[in-house]
Every structure is written in structure tokens, then in C-alpha cells.
Amino acid sequence: MDEVKALVNGLANKHGRTRESLLPILQGVVDKMRYLSSEAMTEVARELDLSAAQVFGTATFYSFLDTQPRGKYVIRICKTISCDMHGKRDVLQTIEEILKIRIGETTSNRKFTLLETNCLGWCHKAPAMLINDEPYTELNADKVRDIINEYIRK
Amino acid sequence: MSKISIKIDGISIDIEEGQTILEAAKLAGIKIPSLCYHEDLRVAGNCRVCLVELKGARNLVASCAMPANDGMEVSTNTHRVREARKHVIELLLSEHNADCTKCYKNGKCELQNLASEYIVGEHMFLDLVPDKHYSIDRYNPAIVKDDSRCIRCQRCVRTCEQLQSVSALGVAYKGAAMKVSTFYENELFEVVCTNCGQCVNRCPTGALVEKTYIDEVWDALYDPNKHVVVQTAPAVRVALGEELGFGPGQRVTGKMVTALKRIGFDSILDTDFTADLTIMEEGTELLRRLKRAIVDKDPNVSLPMFTSCSPGWIKFIEHTFPEYLDNLSTCKSPQQMFGALVKTYYAQKRNIDPANIVSVSIMPCTAKKFEADRPEMRSSGYKDVDYVLTTRELATMIKQTGIDFLTLADSSYDSIMGKSTGAAVIFGATGGVMEAALRTAYEIVTGREVPFDALNITPVRGIEGMREASIKIENTLPAWGFLEGVELKTAVAHGLANAKLLMENIHAGAKSYHFVEIMACPGGCLGGGGQPIPTNADIRKKRAEAIYDEDMNMPLRKSHENPEISIIYEEFLGEPLGTKSHELLHTHYKERLRY
Incomplete structure (x- = not known):
């Protein structure tokens, strides 16, 4: 709890305490804690003199501001049509087989979370996915197996 | 502000610059349908029902959000406009649980009215309701939130914020x-909601409604072993008529009492009686605090003293400014004083077993339902107030009874605990508690009436969100010599947004007062969350005028002159702030989570 408090306080000192500081502060919390806990959102509300419902509203609006605990590596696989037509299904199946999780789930060692995302803008190099902030493109079953294995060894 | 001229459906109209097309149309006598628009709130423009055609514009525009410009030509009734509006309504309905006959707002729903006006018979769009996983929150004693009825117009969100x-x-x-x-x-019961019900008053559909206790009250009325007592709050009598065929600002006190008798209540009594009692207790409490501060120089005395009549305000301060809980008057609200006395004093005098008394209150308020449920409110040994009904629920009961309210003869309140003064009735308006307290406290201290024409302390009246007034105390009676020359500083705020600003001023040390009145709802109780829908600035003004008329027409206008008040102190309570008062009429508060 104190760790969250200190983190939010530091971010508020850095970004300011006006309403437009809300987004960078929430991003900062996600960077550090990997998701926005109820305690973290309450702390942000306290620092910025907002209501908790307002912070929750902003947090749930943005896909990249997670409000549920996530693994260390968040895999976001593109769910839009170009990637789908370029064999996303094989890629997804391979990830699910290796990590033994389905979309929306987190591995029991809290290392990986598997999610879907809307278009990443890599249609010309479909299928594409993100692992945390790193994009991976022109995927196929073999390529994605190597990538995931590399992360497993990390 | 300069004048501009626009043409709506061929009618030319001169308006102030900055007004919207919707406002201009209203002035021209043209009704444009709307859902997300509300006079009390800032424009959102998100329901799209108020679409109109603007000459020269490619798309239809939302008239609530479009400022009128000089020379604009607007059409509100073209084929294109009607079709577009109908589609908007149908789209809203495709996600709306339109099981209207089972809805609490059936017959009073703005969406239902529009669906009827636009003859939305066959659905053009898929019914999405079965695929949505809507939830209903009915775990709160005051407010029910049903997401399946929500059209996401956000009037409630804006109300709660603005x-x-x-x-x-x-x-x-x-x-x-x-x-x-x-x-x-x-x-809702787990969060910072104050149960004020302002959202309920503004919800166009049945998504936010009061939790109703009408059936429980009927059950009590039909039970031959129960003695059912009803009390009516000051602000109900100036608003109830709006639900039953009268225009805003019509006083219906006598008709209301007759209607309550016809419904079958055993005794029709008045919250105004305990409003007078509140003044005796709270006025004395204020004078004691001043004495402790001025004479005893007691550093622990908490000033300013805040009024404690508004349960929405109480929950707000418990969440938001818990460090000021000692500044709240310990007086219970008039409703709860009444409840505690009905099952003790009244029961004794009438020789009725309090276990067989059911105490019902009619309130302009939803937070009163929560207040009656507070664990502290059982000082008679029973639940002091069993059921709280809003003004709207009473109107429903009157309709259920089949009474022709418009032609009803007047009756007077029963006794005991039915007599009141003009000071009590003004509790229903912002500034009223302050005015009533000053009328009595000033006279206790100086032996003279307050130095205002006809007792009307106009500086504390009005519609501004925050008001200040001070009264210089001169030529005191000997016992109150320590107040000689003191300038009593007071402030009044209504609407919690104003209350928050006032509290921040006090907290920052920018302002200091002796006595502060705060009401949770805009306009005070007359604009309460349980009052007839719609409530807006114009209607609040008319209700306020009615309240001050009611005051002027009362033979007694100062709480301490109420003869029943003298009797209850003589026979039962002893003296203000005495042991019995402390036991029955005073309470304590608890800190709640800020987030």
C-alpha cells in the first residue's frame, strides 16, 4: 500500500495535479505495477482531488490501462481482419499451446498474459502482435514459437 | 449581450446571442424533443433526439448544443428530421429494457413518451437487450439503479459532478x-453516494429511481392492530400539487392533510412541529458553543457550527470532511426527532403501545430513507421512523386511493405534534433553517424581535449558491451580556458543489463564521431528490415563493412561540439540551471512507 502511495505521489510531483495529468500518471502506474489496482486508483483520485469513479472511468476507457492483474509480459495479438486472413489463427493456437492459456488469461507463474487487440497498424506485415511495447510482425507458427521461447528463457 | 434574429419553422424570433437553437425554439413556442438536455446541467449533446435541419448545413444538428447565429434558418419538422429522430429513439430502444408495464417509471418516462409520440410500433432494429448483461443494484435503502433501463444520456453523471x-x-x-x-x-451503498437523489430527479427513464415503500405502508394501514402515524415535511406541501394537476408554486397543505386522512392514516402530524423543536435545541446549542468560546475561552469548542437537518449533507461531510464532524450540530433532523418522539411522548400521551405504532414520513428527499435506516436512529427502542415516502410516492398513493385531489376540501393537522409556526415551514427553502434560528436566538438573547421588516431576514434568502449575512447583537439581556456587540457571522450554501466550495474556504482559513446552514440539494428541500419531476430553476423559484407565502400566512412565525413546544418541554423533555433531549433528539456521526 505504501509502495503504491509513494509511486503515485512521485508521479503526481512529476506530472502535476491537474486533470490533464491523470493519463500520464495512470500510464506511469501501469508501467511500474503492470496494472491499476483499486488501491492505486484510489490514491490517484486522492492526489488529484478527483472522485474514484472518474479515475475508474478513464482507466476503463483505455485498453492499455489494465484494471486487472497482468503477467510480466503482456502479449496482445491483433484481432482485425488483415491479420486474421494472414494466418493469425495458427499463431494464436501456437501461443495457446505453448503457454497453456487462452485469451484473457494469465499463466500461473504470472509471467505471461494473452490478450487481443484492435489494429496495430501493421496490416502490411500481418499477422502482428505486441509483447509489452515491442511489435512482432509477419508471424507464423514457427516464428512465434521461437519468440515465445525466448521470453520464457528471460 | 447583443440581440440576434433567427427563423425557426418560418417564425422569426429575436434572442440573446449565445442561446442555443433549442432555447430559441422554446421561446418561439416550438417544442423540440430532448433526453440528455436538462436546464440545470451543462450541455452534453449525446442523445441526438433534438436533431433539427439547418439551412446550409449538410448534416442535421443537435439543437441543444448548437448556438444560434444571426440569420439562421432552422426547420424542426421536416421529413428528414422526423425520420432521424424516430431512428434515434428506435436505436435507444434496441438497447433498452422496454418492459414498460413492469417499470416503476411507467407513465412517467420521457423515453416512453417519445416512443408514443413518434409511434414506434414495430422495431426496426434488433433487440440487443438479451445479449447485454445488465445488472440491477437494489441493495441501497434509498435508490435503485437498473442499468437495463439506462440510455446513457448521462444526466445523472453530470448532476453528480456539476x-x-x-x-x-x-x-x-x-x-x-x-x-x-x-x-x-x-x-451504491459501498461508495461515496450521499443518496441525495438529484440523479433520480433528473433520470429520464427508470434507470435511477427511489426505492419505494408504498406497499409496506399500505400493509401497515390495512393491519387493524397498527396505529399508523404520518408526518409531512415542510417542502412537500408546496410541491405535491404538481404531481396532481396543479401548477408549480401552489400550496396544497389543507388538501394534503385531507388526502392523508382519506388514505387511512390514523394521525396526520407535522414534521414542522419538530422543525420548531430543532430550532429550540439547535439555537440553544449554538448559544452554548458561543458561550464556551467567548466566556470560557475553551479551545476545544468547534465553531462554526453546521446545521444537521440534511441527511445528504451529513453523509457528504462524513465522507469528505470527517475532520469537521464535531462542528455539526448534534441535533437529529426534524424527521428523526419526530420519529423518536412518536414512539415515546406521543405513545404515552395517547396511551398506545409503541410496538404497535408504525411511523411514516413524507419527505421531499431520498436520503431520508437512508437516514431512517441508520443504526443510531432507534432511540425510542424501536426503529424511530419505519418508512419514508417521497413526495412522488405520496402522489402515487393519492392516485391509487382514487381521490379527486383538485376538488378536495382543506383539513387541519391532528394534535398532538401537529402545531407549527412559520419558522418551521421555511426549513423547506435554502436559508430557512438559518432564518428560523436567528428569529429565535436573537430574541432569546436580546428580548426583542430580529431587526428585519416583518421578521423576513432577506439577506439569508435567495438562490445564490453561497450567501453570507451577519447580525450585530446589541442591548442584550443581562444573562447574555457576553454577546454584547458581537457580530454573529453566518453563511448559507445549497447544492453540495457549493457546500464543498464553502468548506474549502473555511478549511483554508479564508472565511470564518459562527453558524453555517448547508442543504444538500439545490434550492434546499424544495428542490429535493424526492420532489416532483421535473424540477428546475424556474420551478424551484415558484416553490420558494409558496414557502415564504405559507410563512407569512401563519399566525405564529417564531419557533419558541409554538404552544405545543412549550407543552412538550413542560411535560416531557424538561429543557433544551436536557437529559431527555440528549437521549432522544441528539445523535452522533461517523467517519466514512473518502474514496
């Missing part, structure tokens, strides 16, 4: 999943 500075409700998620939600979608 009028009340509470923001217990916000907008969460996005796109098709977007919903009006509390923090973490918690139940």
Missing part, C-alpha cells in the same frame, strides 16, 4: 460496453 461535486457516478468503459458506473462497479 451540482453535487460528488461524482459517485461516472462513465466507464467505451463504445458498446460504455455504462454509467460507480467506482469498480460497486453497489
